[in-house]
Amino acid sequence: MRLRLALTVVLSAATLTAALQASAAGHAAAAGRAGAAAPFNHPGVLVSRAQLDFVGANLGNEPWKSAWSALRAHSFASLSYTPKPRAVVECGPSSNPNHGCSDERNDAMAAYAHALQWYLTKDDRHAKKAVQIMDAWSAVISSHTGHNAPLQTGWSGASFSRAAELIKHTYGGWSNAGRFATALREVYLPTVVNGSANTNGNWELIMTDAAIGIAVFLDDRASFDKAVQLWRNRLPAYVYLKTDGAYPKSRPGSKYDTRDEIIGYWHGQTTFVDGLAQETCRDFGHTGWGIAAAAHVAETARHQGLDLYAEGKDRLRHAMGFHAGLQLGEPVPSWLCGGSVTPGLGPTFEVGYNALHKRMGIGMSRTQRLVEQGRPAGVSHFLGWETLTHAENPH
Template sequence: MAHSPDTSPLRRVAQSPLTRRTLLGAAAAAPLIAWTASMIPASAVASHPSMLHTAADLSRAAQRVDAGSQPWTGGWNRLVANPRSTTGWNPRPLETVIRGGDGQNYAQLYPDIAAAYQNALRWRISGDGTHGDAAARILNAWSGTLTTVTGNADRFLAAGIYGYQFANAAELVRDHPGFDVTRFRDMLLNVFLPLNEDFLTNHNGAVITNYWANWDLCNMCSILAIGIFADRQDLVDRAIDYFESGAGNGSIENATPFVYANEGLAQWQESGRDQGHTMMGIGLMGTFCEMAWNQGIDCYGYGGNRFLKGCEYVARYNVGLEVPFSEYTWQSGPASSPRWNTQTEISTAARGQARPVWDLVLGHYQGRRGLSAPWSRRIAETLRPDGGGGDYGTTSGGFDHLGFTTLMHAPDTTLRRLQSYNVQDRYARHAGFDMRIDADISPAADALFRVVPGLAGSGTVSFESENYPGRYIRHEDFALKLRANDGSTLFSQDASFRQMAGLANAGWASFQSYNFPDRYIRHANYALRIDPVSTDLSRQDATFRLVA
């Protein structure tokens, strides 16, 4: 590569292709790739839907909207308000789509994809069949008409962006009785896939570093999405292999060429270009990682959560703070006569641009994994609830992302206090990082916690401190402490608890230790610990109420 070398000693630990077979092939396939976390979805099989959204994701979104819970209901309201989500949308299919050069007409395509996706999402969440009908009608119109995507080099952007978006919309209605699955699959395989593969293989005849990360990433997303839709494991493998070791700028180590280990940041490949395209890259890699995750492949966790470091770098700069920047050198132009280029500083162009991508990132790293992502969280909160295609401009840039990540991915960040059942004026708090119950100290932040999906998975919960993000309640020698998540399996287990009906009152709650299931969180002399519970008093000590 022509890039300057990585400035931190990041060891490459993944040496083999990251396929579903690799990760889910049981013990006989051991050792598993070292960078894959234990947090692989329980339903990691080739089921459908399983791209950006699984059946569980859609069910959870429906429950939250039905309950009027925020911020998800705000995201739903943005979806309903978007004109493209109406059932009366009329598609304008083309036989030949042109992006770039003379005769451009691709502006007829991207609003229709947004309309199909948004109607499909409304159908899956609300159950209103008219929206499913509309989505199927739009997609059928295109699969029955489109034969060619062409133009100048921008045709590869069209093939990538609209290929992955088309596939995601179709995945949501693949079981709709009015949707022609076979014809749509053939359109993806015959019209979009050849362009995707041509670009990743030949890069339009240019030197390999000529094209920015987004060009690779959208085509990687398209190949992965088409592979999932068509049940083509070879295409899934192709996309994952490129993520890990592709020569172009979309592979993970080329998209984040410099890692600043002490700061928990990684410089994004397009940072010296402008911030709009940089955030586009975050959205595309997030889309790729989410689709891979739903195949049982943890690209999010590659290289010690290297993508998270890239997200934090971009988010920090775009909320107005400074970040380090290493001189970036690359080659551009034809492969036969490349020229050298250098960027010496980060670009301020389009700094702070709004793009509907951040709750997707936050939903995984903070929501699923319980990791600290303070800058991604801050930028997500400034945009929440986000919208989708057409809400961020009428030109193609406003349709680069399917959006609605608040509705579908935002983590539950409701702050709660843990109230004692038998000493009801006392709440769990940390004092010097030792956990205890003390008299009502509201609104002190050391008694406020986010109840997040358990770090150990398996239907557990974990408690993240409000005033020390990234620190969780865990047990050490059975005493409860507030400690920073070190990413270890032991920490995840020590910090995870199963919530159940209260041992002293079923209307309250008790919390069983994940790795010591005979022990429960209780207070003893006001100190919090995990202990066996066998007496009436201990059952009362082990009963609490989560107060929002």
């Protein structure tokens, strides 16, 4: 009798445990289905349908009119543009050797130029040209090699993902879209999605720009989340705020984690103020790329319902304002970079400025002067026609 009762208790406990485990598994599966069911918004890599519809309604007005004319006049926008694909792109330091590096960057930006023209004119010749360029690359590309391979993959992957996203979701005639997706998934994404903890920060931010764009195009939630974490790790380690403490934060996982190592990593700078960047004392060209890429990531995330601007607005606004002032000719203080900086920001702040000033209402007088003086923003590596797509854009 006692044995039967004991067995009954054990079996009841086992039954209860199994039931609880089944219930937990059911909740986990349901949660997984709910997470998986949250769709990406398409098109939603750097530009959205609402943004481009706003642009289309304003092509006869400034500053979009001049920006549109500049795009249309560019060699990348020509219907006679011919891609130059290759299987292996080899890029050394500063793209030397340059075996396909410039060709790939140019072709990716040309694909984006034609995708924009397709959307804004509905002339399907531009959609077909964008498809021709992307198909040419997806047919052969197998790897990126050399010192600059991660950065090259970031530059090209960022532009290719924007072009592919627009064509896939607004044009119905891309039969090889799956092959291009495979190229992005197997050749580009693995190189950029894990970041670059110990290089200058513009590398990792540009790679993250590409990673988040590719993730959206592929509907890859795990890679999207990894890109967001890369951004959250890197931006606080790239742009300093006084609230960080006596010296800048170290990027998690970086080998630069002591005070002296961080100062060396920040190119010898020992005095830190709001908006100073890890590459300020290197040159403004690379710094501008880093800031622009950080804004790109936040812009794409915003299209997907994640407000990274809310997290990064203070770093971004101070970084843009600090460098814009010096680029405009403000005196360089003696404590900054030994009293001398290397200007040359390029067309870098349009996206971030529009997000923070136009949409969030943050006053940014120095950034505004620099952005407006530089309009229409041109093309550089992974930056293309951002006055056209983002100037004064409320969406």
